[in-house]
Each structure stands twice: as structure tokens, then as C-alpha cells.
Amino acid sequence: MAIRSILTSYTGSGGGAAALHMSVLMAKKYDARITGAVWQPPNPLRKRSAAFLTRDIDTILDQMETAFVEERRLAFETTVAEAGLADRANFIALGNTGRTLVELARAHDVVVMGGPADRGRSEDFSIRPDVIALRSGRPVIIVPADYNAPAINETAVVAWDGKRASARALADAMHILATKDKVTLLVIGEGPVKDREQIDDVLRLLALHGVDAAFExxxxxxxxxxxxxxxxxxxxxxGILVMGAYEHSKFSEDLLGGVTRDILENADLPLLMSH
Known part of the structure; x- marks a missing residue:
């Protein structure tokens, strides 16, 4: 199965711009469609100060929110048009539809998002990519804010610990791994591999999908x-790391730290994450 539909959460700069750049590269490679989405939450002023808002202030808030979204729409449409993808791209302002990014993600092959949002107003228009991976059931590619590669790097590493989340990530990434020139199945540990038979089975599965993977x-x-x-x-x-997200609970990782959190905070390459 090839990638045919890419969803990117677009904020117009920083991680959003890098994610759109990678989405364009992927759309060209896989002949896929791109949907750009901006999530527009209710303005907090409407909740905290609703009793004190005049009609004029309410109108100004509406205009500010509309202008923010339209700026992002224009930037998105300009980027995809320059890439020659205007005929297979569309833009959605989710705040106007009642749908969430999690719900929208379920109708796409993969979600491509930036890392932490820029400071300022755009923070209100973003959702954490690890949360999308946890709740949507779809793989999420998280792109560093400075990602600007002219072409997709065709080398991949799959982080493998033999547990459910890594198996889920491997399955979700298979249609991407099948297009790579080099794939490495990586296990972290000392001494003899705990379950070498499982490793051999995974390598065999990859080979059946046309992936000649090495073990390290x-x-x-x-x-x-x-x-x-x-x-x-x-x-x-x-050029990409494939891994399962939060084999332990997200709460415990947020509280105590963990591998998922460490990699999310420090990755300097695109990361495909599934749960």
C-alpha cells in the first residue's frame, strides 16, 4: 500500500513550515494528496471575559482569528502551487468545522507535523504531535523546525524493543520503508539479544515486503x-527514525521522563511515531 493522503498541521512558520516542506517532498515522491489544517480553538478572552465584551470587541476578535487563518491559508496555497501540487492540495480551518485534528487524521495515511510550536499566538493553533499519535490511530511524522533538505534522505532506522508499540510503528511505516535504500533494525542493549528469533522473524517480514534490512x-x-x-x-x-510511542503510559513519561520524551525533545531528524 502506497501513501496517497498526507495531512499536515500548518502554522505558517517554524515547525509548521518544515512539516509542509517535508509533506511536499513526500507528495512528489508518492504521488500523494496534501491536506493542510489549522486548528482554531475558541479565543480564551471569550471564556474569561465574555460578560465584558462589547459587540465591537467581539467583531475585532472575529477579524483577528479570520486574518490569522487566511494568512496561513495563503502561505500554504502559495507553497503547494510553487511545488506544482495545487491540483492535489486543500486547506481546512478546523475551528470552523467542529472537527478536531485527531478526527481528521484518521482519514489520512500519515500526519506530518512540526515539533514544538513557535512562541506567541500560533501556540493556540497547534496540537502536540505525540498526542495525535496516541489518539488518532495514525502514524505521525514529526519534523524538526530547521528541516529544509532538498530531497528525502532514503536511509531509515527502526528502533526495536520487541513490544507492542514498536510492532505498531513497524507496520505503519512499512509502505515508507519499502521505498528506502537502506534500513537498519536497531536494538539497544548489551550481551546476547534477548530474543534473537524474534529479530530474525522481523527481518524476514521486512524482506517479504522488499526491504533488505540490516540488524544492529x-x-x-x-x-x-x-x-x-x-x-x-x-x-x-x-533521514528518518521509526519508533513506537509511549510503551509505558504517557503520564509516567511526562512525570518521570522516558525514551519517547527524550527523543521528542532532542531529535534532529524526522521521526515517525506510532502508538
């Missing part, structure tokens, strides 16, 4: 498992 094991370095995974990606020249 590395011991966890001083910076922890997350840092070791990212360092390995750099060593191998990877």
Missing part, C-alpha cells in the same frame, strides 16, 4: 537509550 545492536551510552538511538541515527546518516 548498540549498548546504551551515558546519555541513556534515547541519546544512543539518536547518536546511532547520526552515525548511520539516517
Amino acid at each position: 545492536q548498540r549498548p546504551a551510552a551515558t546519555g541513556g537509550i534515547g541519546r544512543t538511538i539518536l547518536d546511532t541515527c547520526m552515525d548511520l546518516g539516517a
Whole structure:
């Protein structure tokens, strides 16, 4: 199955611009359609100060919200037109439809999003990509804010721990991995692999999908498992890291830290995450 529909949450700058750039590269590679979406929440002033808002102030707030969305629409449409993709792109302002980004994501093959939003007003128009991965049931590619590669890097690393989330990520990424020139199945740990038979089974599955993957094991370095995974990606020249999100609960990772959180905060390459 090929990628045919890409959803990108577009804020117009920073991570949103980088995500749109990658979406354009992917749309060209896979002959896919792009949907750009801006989530527009209710202005907090309407909740906190509703009793004190005059009709004129209410009108001004409406105009500000409309202008914000239209600026993003114009930037999105300009970008896809310059890429020659205007005939297979559309833009949605979710605040006007009653739909959420999570709901919209379920009708697309993959979601491409930036990392942390820019400071300022645009923060109100974004949703954390790890939350989309957790709630939508769709894979999310998280793109660093400075990503501007002229072409897609065709080297991939799959972080594998043998658990449910990594299996889910592998399945969700299969149609991408099948197009890569080099794929590495990475296990972090020392000594003999705990379940070498499972590793062989996974490599066989990849081969059946036309993916000639290599296996690599590395011991966890001083910076922890997350840092070791990212360092390995750099060593191998990877253009994307595939991994499962929150094998433990998101609450515990937010509270205590964990591999998912470490990689989200420090990744300097696109990250495909599934849960």
C-alpha cells in the first residue's frame, strides 16, 4: 500500500513550515494528496471575559482569528502551487468545522507535523504531535523546525524493543520503508539479544515486503537509550527514525521522563511515531 493522503498541521512558520516542506517532498515522491489544517480553538478572552465584551470587541476578535487563518491559508496555497501540487492540495480551518485534528487524521495515511510550536499566538493553533499519535490511530511524522533538505534522505532506522508499540510503528511505516535504500533494525542493549528469533522473524517480514534490512545492536551510552538511538541515527546518516510511542503510559513519561520524551525533545531528524 502506497501513501496517497498526507495531512499536515500548518502554522505558517517554524515547525509548521518544515512539516509542509517535508509533506511536499513526500507528495512528489508518492504521488500523494496534501491536506493542510489549522486548528482554531475558541479565543480564551471569550471564556474569561465574555460578560465584558462589547459587540465591537467581539467583531475585532472575529477579524483577528479570520486574518490569522487566511494568512496561513495563503502561505500554504502559495507553497503547494510553487511545488506544482495545487491540483492535489486543500486547506481546512478546523475551528470552523467542529472537527478536531485527531478526527481528521484518521482519514489520512500519515500526519506530518512540526515539533514544538513557535512562541506567541500560533501556540493556540497547534496540537502536540505525540498526542495525535496516541489518539488518532495514525502514524505521525514529526519534523524538526530547521528541516529544509532538498530531497528525502532514503536511509531509515527502526528502533526495536520487541513490544507492542514498536510492532505498531513497524507496520505503519512499512509502505515508507519499502521505498528506502537502506534500513537498519536497531536494538539497544548489551550481551546476547534477548530474543534473537524474534529479530530474525522481523527481518524476514521486512524482506517479504522488499526491504533488505540490516540488524544492529548498540549498548546504551551515558546519555541513556534515547541519546544512543539518536547518536546511532547520526552515525548511520539516517533521514528518518521509526519508533513506537509511549510503551509505558504517557503520564509516567511526562512525570518521570522516558525514551519517547527524550527523543521528542532532542531529535534532529524526522521521526515517525506510532502508538
